[in-house]
Amino acid sequence: MAFPKSLVIVPTYNEKENILLIMSAILEQNECLEILVVDDGSPDGTGDLVQAEADKNPRIHLIRRKGKMGLGSAYVMGFKWALERDYERVFEMDADFSHSPTDLNRFLETAENADLVLGSRYQDHRISVVNWDLRRLILSYGANVYTRIVTGLPISDATGGFKCFRREALQALNLDKMKSDGYCFQIETTFKIWKKGLRVKEIPIIFTDRTRGTSKMSGGIISEAFFLVLKLRLGLA
Numbered sequence: 001m002a003f004p005k006s007l008v009i010v011p012t013y014n015e016k017e018n019i020l021l022i023m024s025a026i027l028e029q030n031e032c033l034e035i036l037v038v039d040d041g042s043p044d045g046t047g048d049l050v051q052a053e054a055d056k057n058p059r060i061h062l063i064r065r066k067g068k069m070g071l072g073s074a075y076v077m078g079f080k081w082a083l084e085r086d087y088e089r090v091f092e093m094d095a096d097f098s099h100s101p102t103d104l105n106r107f108l109e110t111a112e113n114a115d116l117v118l119g120s121r122y123q124d125h126r127i128s129v130v131n132w133d134l135r136r137l138i139l140s141y142g143a144n145v146y147t148r149i150v151t152g153l154p155i156s157d158a159t160g161g162f163k164c165f166r167r168e169a170l171q172a173l174n175l176d177k178m179k180s181d182g183y184c185f186q187i188e189t190t191f192k193i194w195k196k197g198l199r200v201k202e203i204p205i206i207f208t209d210r211t212r213g214t215s216k217m218s219g220g221i222i223s224e225a226f227f228l229v230l231k232l233r234l235g236l237a
Contacts, residue, residue, distance in 0.1 A: 003032040003108045004088035006164075009078035010037050011071055014044045015095040020053065025101040026093070027059055033104065034059040036081060037095075038074040041067045071161075072185035076175050083170055090170060092163040099162040103205055107164040115169040115198035116190065118155065119162030119205035131209035143225060147187055150229045155202060158190050159183040159225070162205060165193075172196050183225040191232050 008026050012019060023035055039047040039062065047064050054060040063077060075092060082090045089111055093099050103119060110117045121129050122144060129137060140159060147158045163186075173192055180188045194200050 001109065003030060005086060006030075006032050006034070006089035006091065006108065007082045007087040008033055008035050008091040008093050008104070009075060009082070010035060010093055010095050011040070011074035011078070012037055012042060012046045012050075012095050013040045013068055014042045014046060016042070016044045016046045016049055018095050018097060019046050019049055022095050022097060022101070023050070023053060023060060026104065027057075029101050029104045030108065032108070034061065034087075036061045036063065036078050038063045038065065038078050040065045040069055040074065070181040072178060072181040075185065076178050079170050079175055083167070088167050090165045090167070092161055094161055098207055098209060100206065100208070103162070106203055110201055110203055111164050111166055113199070114201040115166045116193050116200045117164040118157060118190065118200065118202045119160055120157040120202040121160060121205065121207045122156045123202050123204045124156070126204070128204060128206045129209075130206060143183060146226075147229050150233045151191055153191050153194055155190060155194070155200065157202065158187045160207070161186055169193050169198055172198060180228055184228045187225060188228060188232065
C-alpha cells in the first residue's frame with residue numbers, strides 16, 4: 001500500500017548516542033517517511049550530528065532551539081512546521097528506541113481509517129512494557145486509570161508518546177493554546193481530539209525503556225498531569 005507523505009517528529013536533548021541510529025531505522029521503514037528533529041540546544045552536540053545528516057539527506061530536517069524548552073512546545077513547533085508544508089500524516093516518536101521504528105507502517109495502515117492513532121502499552125488490560133521498575137510501572141498505569149475515570153476518555157494509554165495524527169486532526173487543535181508538557185501534553189492532545197468527535201484508535205506496542213542516554217521524566221511533569229486532568233474534566237483547559 002502506498003501511503004501519503006508523512007513526517008516523524010523527534011524531540012531531542014542530549015541524544016547523541018541514539019539519534020543517528022534512530023533516524024536510519026525510521027527512514028528504512030517506508031519511503032513516504034521524513035524526519036524532523038527538534039533539538040533543545042543539546043550540549044552533547046546532538047543537533048550538529050543531525051545537521052550533518054540533513055546536509056546529505058533531503059528527508060531529514062532540523063529545528064534548533066536555544067535551550068531546554070520542554071516536550072510539549074517541541075511538538076507544537078513541529079506540528080506547525082508540518083502544517084505549513086504538505087505532510088498528511090504526522091508522528092510523535094521518542095529518540096531512544098523505546099518506540100520501535102518497525103511499528104511505523106502499522107500506524108500508517110491504521111491511520112487510513114482513524115484521525116489519531118495511539119500506540120498503547122496497556123491495551124486490553126495487558127501490560128507491554130520492558131525494563132521499567134515496579135514503581136514507574138504503577139505510576140504510569142495508575143495515571144491512565146485516573147485519566148479514564150476523571151475525563152471519560154475511552155483510551156487505555158492516554159499518556160503514551162507514540163502517535164500518528166492525520167493532518168485534519170492537527171488542524172482541529174488550537175496549537176497556540178497548548179501549554180502542557182510530558183504526560184500532560186499527551187493527555188491534552190488526545191482528549192481534545194476525542195472531544196471534537198474525531199476517530200481515535202489504539203494499536204498495541206511494546207515499549208522498551210532506553211538502554212542509552214538518560215530519562216527526561218520528572219516529578220514536576222507528573223504533578224502537572226494530575227491537575228491538567230481535572231481542568232480538562234471541568235472544561236478549564
